[in-house]
Amino acid sequence: MKAQRDGRKARGDRRRQEIIDATLRVIERDGVAGVTHRTVAAEADVPTTSTTYHFAGLNDLLIATLISCAKDMATEVYWMIDRARSRGSLGADEVAGLLAEALGPRRGRTMAEYELYLLAARRPELRPAARRWLDVLTSMVRPDDLVALRAFLAGIDGLLIQGLIDDEPPTAEELKPVVEYLLRPR
Amino acid sequence: MKAQRDGRKARGDRRRQEIIDATLRVIERDGVAGVTHRTVAAEADVPTTSTTYHFAGLNDLLIATLISCAKDMATEVYWMIDRARSRGSLGADEVAGLLAEALGPRRGRTMAEYELYLLAARRPELRPAARRWLDVLTSMVRPDDLVALRAFLAGIDGLLIQGLIDDEPPTAEELKPVVEYLLRPR
Amino acid sequence: MKAQRDGRKARGDRRRQEIIDATLRVIERDGVAGVTHRTVAAEADVPTTSTTYHFAGLNDLLIATLISCAKDMATEVYWMIDRARSRGSLGADEVAGLLAEALGPRRGRTMAEYELYLLAARRPELRPAARRWLDVLTSMVRPDDLVALRAFLAGIDGLLIQGLIDDEPPTAEELKPVVEYLLRPR
Amino acid sequence: MKAQRDGRKARGDRRRQEIIDATLRVIERDGVAGVTHRTVAAEADVPTTSTTYHFAGLNDLLIATLISCAKDMATEVYWMIDRARSRGSLGADEVAGLLAEALGPRRGRTMAEYELYLLAARRPELRPAARRWLDVLTSMVRPDDLVALRAFLAGIDGLLIQGLIDDEPPTAEELKPVVEYLLRPR
DNA sequence: GATGAATGAGAATTCATTCAT
DNA sequence: TATGAATGAATTCTCATTCAT
Numbered sequence: 001m002k003a004q005r006d007g008r009k010a011r012g013d014r015r016r017q018e019i020i021d022a023t024l025r026v027i028e029r030d031g032v033a034g035v036t037h038r039t040v041a042a043e044a045d046v047p048t049t050s051t052t053y054h055f056a057g058l059n060d061l062l063i064a065t066l067i068s069c070a071k072d073m074a075t076e077v078y079w080m081i082d083r084a085r086s087r088g089s090l091g092a093d094e095v096a097g098l099l100a101e102a103l104g105p106r107r108g109r110t111m112a113e114y115e116l117y118l119l120a121a122r123r124p125e126l127r128p129a130a131r132r133w134l135d136v137l138t139s140m141v142r143p144d145d146l147v148a149l150r151a152f153l154a155g156i157d158g159l160l161i162q163g164l165i166d167d168e169p170p171t172a173e174e175l176k177p178v179v180e181y182l183l184r185p186r
Numbered sequence: 187m188k189a190q191r192d193g194r195k196a197r198g199d200r201r202r203q204e205i206i207d208a209t210l211r212v213i214e215r216d217g218v219a220g221v222t223h224r225t226v227a228a229e230a231d232v233p234t235t236s237t238t239y240h241f242a243g244l245n246d247l248l249i250a251t252l253i254s255c256a257k258d259m260a261t262e263v264y265w266m267i268d269r270a271r272s273r274g275s276l277g278a279d280e281v282a283g284l285l286a287e288a289l290g291p292r293r294g295r296t297m298a299e300y301e302l303y304l305l306a307a308r309r310p311e312l313r314p315a316a317r318r319w320l321d322v323l324t325s326m327v328r329p330d331d332l333v334a335l336r337a338f339l340a341g342i343d344g345l346l347i348q349g350l351i352d353d354e355p356p357t358a359e360e361l362k363p364v365v366e367y368l369l370r371p372r
Numbered sequence: 373m374k375a376q377r378d379g380r381k382a383r384g385d386r387r388r389q390e391i392i393d394a395t396l397r398v399i400e401r402d403g404v405a406g407v408t409h410r411t412v413a414a415e416a417d418v419p420t421t422s423t424t425y426h427f428a429g430l431n432d433l434l435i436a437t438l439i440s441c442a443k444d445m446a447t448e449v450y451w452m453i454d455r456a457r458s459r460g461s462l463g464a465d466e467v468a469g470l471l472a473e474a475l476g477p478r479r480g481r482t483m484a485e486y487e488l489y490l491l492a493a494r495r496p497e498l499r500p501a502a503r504r505w506l507d508v509l510t511s512m513v514r515p516d517d518l519v520a521l522r523a524f525l526a527g528i529d530g531l532l533i534q535g536l537i538d539d540e541p542p543t544a545e546e547l548k549p550v551v552e553y554l555l556r557p558r
Numbered sequence: 559m560k561a562q563r564d565g566r567k568a569r570g571d572r573r574r575q576e577i578i579d580a581t582l583r584v585i586e587r588d589g590v591a592g593v594t595h596r597t598v599a600a601e602a603d604v605p606t607t608s609t610t611y612h613f614a615g616l617n618d619l620l621i622a623t624l625i626s627c628a629k630d631m632a633t634e635v636y637w638m639i640d641r642a643r644s645r646g647s648l649g650a651d652e653v654a655g656l657l658a659e660a661l662g663p664r665r666g667r668t669m670a671e672y673e674l675y676l677l678a679a680r681r682p683e684l685r686p687a688a689r690r691w692l693d694v695l696t697s698m699v700r701p702d703d704l705v706a707l708r709a710f711l712a713g714i715d716g717l718l719i720q721g722l723i724d725d726e727p728p729t730a731e732e733l734k735p736v737v738e739y740l741l742r743p744r
Numbered sequence: 745g746a747t748g749a750a751t752g753a754g755a756a757t758t759c760a761t762t763c764a765t
Numbered sequence: 766t767a768t769g770a771a772t773g774a775a776t777t778c779t780c781a782t783t784c785a786t
Contacts, residue, residue, distance in 0.1 A: 235747055
């Protein structure tokens, strides 16, 4: 009976995650504004009411999705920094490459992430999730580097958001000098 | 009769602008998602169909509003730079103060501006408007300063967007060291 | 232009009243529980959204309907008393006949009226409307008859509500002795 | 094994009764309209499907609840009359006090009882239950008192239902003269 | 030119009930 | 026996837009 209950629970959790994943795909494609019970259910290929069964409301679904997305982002950033450390430095080349990728092939995902930022600006309960990747980085550097780090991270955010409104996504070559400028030692 | 037509036209233009202004207030308050014919008409205190009469659709209203907003922003930035030039330098104090203001008393407006960015990311026709203030600045500096300028502007954008997800808006004092770091000469 | 506006307004008011009338028919047939946008719109033979256009919500529609119903009832009662007065007395025969009619051919309407009572019990804003016919009567008798009147009216209400749960509606003959008892002089 | 089955059955019956009691509380609070599987299950603090498991449908649950409620009412009335008889008379004071209590502290319960009446008016299968307390009383008096009893009971019902739509519940003092009038000997 | 009336499309959400375990 | 998962139907309500005046 315990196992039975667990089995049911597990199935429910699986569907919950499927819905969250579908929601993220919808956000990438159409933005937060495109998230409705209908669109999400269609994307997840589940009945419309499945989304209301698993989430108290559209708001809860959005929160769950954006928290899940933020967790992924934090993990990615963590490994990136870890790799950089093991090599002894964070290269402008690598950063510029990542930015170009975020603005090119992964453009949808990047837009979704910034919609998270903006949603978090209006909804305090989302802020911890939205700040998570900044916090991960901050906890990884020496305290005396904090100003440099904040300036660097602000620059990254700015380059990304400005890159999103370019007609053509900037290339790594175009971005590199600016990244170098942001990374130059004092 | 000519005068009459002009008068009518002027009246129509006035109402158009009132609707645009109301739309911006709605965006500041509830975000782009909160913009509907009803909410805008209520905010402008005009009949509901007035918004469809003066604008081909909700989309056009949004575009007109965001262009108007971007124009204001470009003008502000222009004068800020002009003042800085006449004094010979752009002080970190002044910039930090402006950022703190944008994240404090003018928080709603700042959020609205970043929603413009994100909307422009999804709708190419909005991009020229969204880029205008960046272009104004770019046209005002010497070409050899371009990298430094881009880094600086990216940093400003990043500080603003990150400041929007802080639980408490950062103060000018907190922002100043980062601004100084971004402005430091090569 | 004034006439034009009046014409439109009049048309709207007419449809408003049609919807109210349809709602009352629905309540008579299926009870307050049967009132939905769909059922009312179908009964009134108007599009579903017509009911939401003319009434802020289902609640407002219910209130408007029940107020309209209560007004009718007060008017009927007024004329009944007026006729009784002009004849010098209120006969048990006539009252029993009215009760039998209310429980027979007009059973649906009578149920609707008691659903109004009960709805008013839960919603203070409906109480003045629900009390109207009692007030009309109270204002028509000499103050020293008040106790007798209240007892009489209470008895009428009781006979009606009890008559609604009989399997066969009581006849005027069955009701007459009780009415006589209620009307007997001190 | 017999004991086990009995134990299970007893447990099932207990839960059934808990659900019925919860339903009555829901009706007192929100009216018959507020009765859904969800609200009842939440009030009873049992799983949602427990209500469908123990009752064939919502209708059955409603019937069971209202029968249970009517049974209670009949019992109360029985003892009241029994006490009155042993004292030789039914005092207007006591009746007025009971009415005031029904309209004051027990207002929710009284509303629930009249919703039963009205539901029974629409659903024949509920009528025997709704009539039970009237039948109990009728069986307790001499046949030649029947008219007086019916008039009295009608008056009680009328005073209660009219009392439910007063803004302030009437006091025993206000009700007493009317009760006396209804009770006065021929 | 301007606006109230009107409505089809679709959104969020609730619900009774079924089913598998 | 009991219950979490699931879902089709229906409900309330919002909205962009059209149309007649």
